[in-house]
Amino acid sequence: IMSSAMWKWTCLVSHLLLSATVSSPAKQQPPHPKRPFITFTGDQAEGTFNHLVVDERTGHIYLGAVNRIYKLSSDLKVLVTHQTGPDEDNPKCYPPRIVQTCNEPLTSTNNINKMLLIDYKENRLIACGSLYQGICKLLRLDDLFKLGEPFHKKEHYLSGVNDSGSVFGVIVSYSNMDDKLFIATAVDGKPEYFPTISSRKLTKNSEADGMFAYVFHDEFVASMIKIPSDTFTIIPDFDIYYIYGFSSGNFVYFLTLQPEMISPPGSTTKEQVYTSKLVRLCKEDTAFNSYVEVPIGCEKNGVEYRLLQAAYLSKAGAILAKSLDVSPEDDILFTVFSKGQKRKMKSLDESALCIFVLKKINDRIKDRLQSCYRGEGTLDLAWLKVKDIPCSSAVSQASDH
Numbered sequence: 001i002m003s004s005a006m007w008k009w010t011c012l013v014s015h016l017l018l019s020a021t022v023s024s025p026a027k028q029q030p031p032h033p034k035r036p037f038i039t040f041t042g043d044q045a046e047g048t049f050n051h052l053v054v055d056e057r058t059g060h061i062y063l064g065a066v067n068r069i070y071k072l073s074s075d076l077k078v079l080v081t082h083q084t085g086p087d088e089d090n091p092k093c094y095p096p097r098i099v100q101t102c103n104e105p106l107t108s109t110n111n112i113n114k115m116l117l118i119d120y121k122e123n124r125l126i127a128c129g130s131l132y133q134g135i136c137k138l139l140r141l142d143d144l145f146k147l148g149e150p151f152h153k154k155e156h157y158l159s160g161v162n163d164s165g166s167v168f169g170v171i172v173s174y175s176n177m178d179d180k181l182f183i184a185t186a187v188d189g190k191p192e193y194f195p196t197i198s199s200r201k202l203t204k205n206s207e208a209d210g211m212f213a214y215v216f217h218d219e220f221v222a223s224m225i226k227i228p229s230d231t232f233t234i235i236p237d238f239d240i241y242y243i244y245g246f247s248s249g250n251f252v253y254f255l256t257l258q259p260e261m262i263s264p265p266g267s268t269t270k271e272q273v274y275t276s277k278l279v280r281l282c283k284e285d286t287a288f289n290s291y292v293e294v295p296i297g298c299e300k301n302g303v304e305y306r307l308l309q310a311a312y313l314s315k316a317g318a319i320l321a322k323s324l325d326v327s328p329e330d331d332i333l334f335t336v337f338s339k340g341q342k343r344k345m346k347s348l349d350e351s352a353l354c355i356f357v358l359k360k361i362n363d364r365i366k367d368r369l370q371s372c373y374r375g376e377g378t379l380d381l382a383w384l385k386v387k388d389i390p391c392s393s394a395v396s397q398a399s400d401h
Helices: 004-009 229-234 317-324 358-373
Strands: 049-054 061-065 068-072 078-083 087-089 107-109 115-119 124-128 136-140 146-148 167-172 179-185 197-202 241-248 251-262 271-282 292-295 298-300 303-315 331-339 351-357
Touching (some): 049 115, 061 115, 115 167, 115 179, 167 241, 167 251, 179 251, 241 303, 271 303, 271 358, 292 358, 303 351, 317 351, 351 358
Antiparallel strands (some): 049 061, 061 068, 068 078, 087 107, 124 136, 167 179, 179 197, 241 251, 251 271
């Protein structure tokens, strides 16, 4: 349930295709001299690698795989291996069998790594998997020793059991208090179990009872967004898929793929397609009243690229900054989109590298919030399928803080 204040703040920039620079196809380059590549192969037949993070201080590489977490040197030599599965489980066991007896039949089940994050402040790795409704381990970076594995509360089930469901986490650090983990996940039809976005406590003690607890929670409001169950009545397979996340300035951002219903030209019936949206939240907003989402995509020569495949945030640097007329220290969002809007999330159609200046995205969001405060438009949120909430006039002014 969302507070009335949230309706005043939560807005969608309707029908807005954010402007971006689309890179031109690269000219044919002379072939590079052949060089041997350093390779690493896992030690198991089902050794799919799911996630990779690099310690920016040491150059050590951490790989999240099926049933394994690997720590590699910068030249891909195995330093440590930590086993995470398989184990006896059943995805229908909620709470998981490690909390209470489950009447469902148990089978040997792989643990697929769903999220891998480095917590630099506490020198630990957060590794979330698909076993036991998606619990997470906290592993010491040096030797992958298990520091903690919270599992006895519903807040501890972060990443879900769906093998292909997407999860993305962003850590917000503080010098004088516990850090926060903003985590976004596909809910796989279980909104009562998993909020689609939430902010959690990252306690200094990896075994503390409050680890992964919601930053704020009372009878009416919590640090989370839940997809209403009525949405699944209308679109049974509705979900939000998270492709990338990052923090910048006062905000946390997630890039998503979401289904929506559209009417093709000349048709009176609607069909479901996927579209890409950027979600933004204020770091210090414990009630999530600042939630806003905007469609994002790019266009070149009349061709729309709307299906997000990958993204990465970086600084502009001197050369690109000059081309874009921004500062070298400005944040630039590099994205890869495939052509059009499809019935499937993945597309093999032609793709484009699109470049967004983050401050320009924020300017567009600010403009839309101001119009929402004037009572213009509605809160057309795809995950709120059963409601059409008009924007409310408000005295407040949108800001960048």
